[in-house]
Amino acid sequence: MNPHDFTSGDYAPAPESSDHISLKKSYDLFIGGKWVKAASKFDTINPATGKVIAEVSSAGKKEVNQAVKAARKAYDGEWSSISGAERGKYLFRIARLLQERAREFAVIESMDGGKPIRESRDIDVPLAAAHFFYHAGWADKLEYAFPGKKPKPLGVVGQVIPWNFPLLMAAWKIAPALACGNTVVLKPAETTPLTALKLAELLEDAELPAGVVNIITGDGETGQALVEHSDIDKVAFTGSTAVGKSIRRTVAGTDKRYTLELGGKAANIIFEDAPINEAVEGIINGIFFNQGHVCCAGSRLFVQESIADKVIRKLKKRIGTLKVGDPLDKNTDIGAINSAEQLARIKALVNAGEKEGACIWQPEGRLPRKGNWFKPTLFTDCAQSHRIVQEEIFGPVLAIQTFRTPQEAIEKANNTPYGLSGGVWTDKGSKIFKMTTSLNAGVVWANTYNKFDPTSPFGGYKESGIGREGGLHGLSAYLNL
C-alpha cells in the first residue's frame, strides 16, 4: 500500500482496554449496608466470549425478607429524619462518583451485557449520572413540584429491572425513589448483575446510610419473592409484558402501588417528504441501537409506498457498513446478543417470518465464532398478520411495511397490543402534529429517534405498561400526594 494512500484501509481494531476495571471473583448480596452471603451462587457470562466474568449470589426468600427488613429499618430510621436537601446531597454525590468512574462502569456494562462500548460510554453511563443529577435537584423542592400538595414518600419500594440497560435502569429506579424519601430493594437482571453490584460499592463509598438501597441478585424467583413480599409499598418493574401481567396479578387486591414499563412494537413512520438520509440514520438507530434489545425500538418500519424502493436501497447500503463484533471495540455498531436464550428467541421469530412469506435480507460478512451474535436483519413484504409484525422480537430485526396515506399509517401503527413509542419523519410540521396526536404511544419522536432525557416522562399505553418514569410524572409515582 502506498504510504500516502488511506483509501484501501479498513478500520483498524480499536479495543477499549479492560485492565483498569476492578471486579471481584464472587459477589455477595448488598443488604443493610453489608455484604451478605447467600446459599447458592450462579455465574454471569460475557455474551461476546462465553466466558464467566464473575460469580454472583442468588437471593432466596430468606434474603429477600432480610433486604426488605433492612429497607424498612432505614426508612423508619435515619432516612425519614433527614431533610430533602440532605437526601439531595447524597444523590449529587452518587452522580459525581458515577461520572468519575464512568469508564470502568462502561467497560463492565459492555462485558456483562454485550452492548457496544460506544453506547455504554456515550449513552448508558452518562444518562445514568444525569438521572441522579436531575433527581438530586428535586429532593428539596418536592412541594414546588406539586404546588398545594404535601408530598410524602411511599415507604419501601421493590424494584425489578431488565438486562438491556442494567445500570441506566437502576438509575431510573433508584434516583427518583431516593429523591422522594423512599428506601429501595433492587433486583437486577439475572444475566447482567455486575454494574448494579458495582453501584452498590459506589453507594458504600458515597456513605449512603445503611439499608437505604439494598441490591439483591437472582433469577425470576428472586424477583417474584420481592414483588410478593407483604412489606413493600410499591413495585416498580421494567421488563417483559408477560412478567408485567404476572406482577399485576400479584399486587391485585393489595394496596401496593405499581408502575410497569413493558414491551413495545413501535412504528417508525417515514413519509415521502421526509429528509431521507437522516430518516435512514433514524431507522438504523431505532432498530439496531443496543442490538434491538430496546423496549421502544422502532421495530416496525412504515415507509410511504412512493419512496419505499429508495429507502430500502439506502437502508441496505447503510446496514452494509455496520460493524458487528467485539463490544469493547470502539468501532463496533452492533455487539453481542445478551444471552443464548434471547438469541434462540430471535432466531425462532425470524424463522417464523420466513415461513410466513416475508422476504428476509441480511448483509454479507461473517459473525464471530464464539459468543451470541445475530446479523442486522430486514424483512420486506411484511403484513400486519405476520408474527414478526405483531410480536416483540427484541433483537436487530426490522419488519418493513408500506402505506399510502397518513390515515393508513395511523391505523396500522395503532393496530397492536403495544403502545410504548413511535417515530414520525416528515419535513412538514402540520403532519408531525397530526401524527403525534393520533398515535397511541407514550413517546413519539419527530425526525429523530431514541432520544432520552431525565426530564422527559417515559412509559406506555395498553400492554406497554402503566405509569411514567422521568420528569414530574415519574416523580409523582414515588409519592403520596
Place this chain on the structure above:
Amino acid sequence: MLDVTTLEGADSVGKVQQMCAKAMRPLPEDPSVGPAGAVCVYPRMVKVAAKAVKGSGVNVASVATAFPSGQMRLKERLAEVRYAVGQGANEIDMVISRGQFLQGEYRAIYDEIASCKDACGEAHLKVILETGELTTYDNVRYASDIAMAAGADFIKTSTGKVPIAATLPVTLVMLQAIEDFYGETGRMVGMKPAGGISNAKLAIQYLIMVKEVLGEKWLNNKWFRFGASSLTNDLLMQIRKQETGRYQSGDYFTKD
C-alpha cells in the same frame, strides 16, 4: 486530487508558468508525490498553462461564464466557454446564475448548464453552485439536483470569491445528492469542494466524508478534487512529517 488554482487579476504568464511547474512536481526530490489533478486558471491564461503542463498528465481547468458572478448574457458566457476550450482547457468550471436561482427561475439554470455542457464539447464541466450565496441546504440540494440532471460532470461548492466557501455540512448535502443521483441513474458525478480548505487535517475530514457517503470509487482525482491554493504545501509538510517525524520550516517547501 488537487486543482492547483490561481484566480487573481494579477495573474501573469510568469506566475502561471511557475504554478504549473509546482503542480507537475510538488515535491522536487520525491517524484512519487503528485502530480496535481489539474491547474485552474482564468481563460486568458489557459494557453500558457496548457503549454506548461503539456505531456505531464495534469489537466488544464478554466473558470468561465463570467466568473465569479455570472452576471452576463448567456451568449457571451457560452462564447467564453468556447474560447477557453479552444485555448486548450480540458475542464471548464462554470458558475450558475445565483440571482436567477433565487428568483425561482430554475428552468433557466437547467438551460444554462445544459448549454454550457454543449459548448464544452469533450471538456469536462464542473458546475459551481456558489453555496455561500444560496445559503440554505434546501437550495444547495436543489441546485445540485438541477446541475446533475443538466449534465454536470462535477458539482463544485464555491468560487472562492465570496466570504463563505466550502464547508463540511454543505459538502455533505452535495455528496448525498450525488449518491441519490447515482442510485437513480447509475451515472457517477464528481465533487469539488473549493475555497477555505487550507490544511491537510481539514482535507482528510472531507476525504473521510466522501468515503463514507460515496465510497472508495470516488476517492481518486477523476471523481474528487479539492479546489485550493494553499493546501498543497501543508500537504507536503504533513507527508514530510510522516516520513521523518519532524516538521520542517516553510522554507523547505517551494512557493510557486
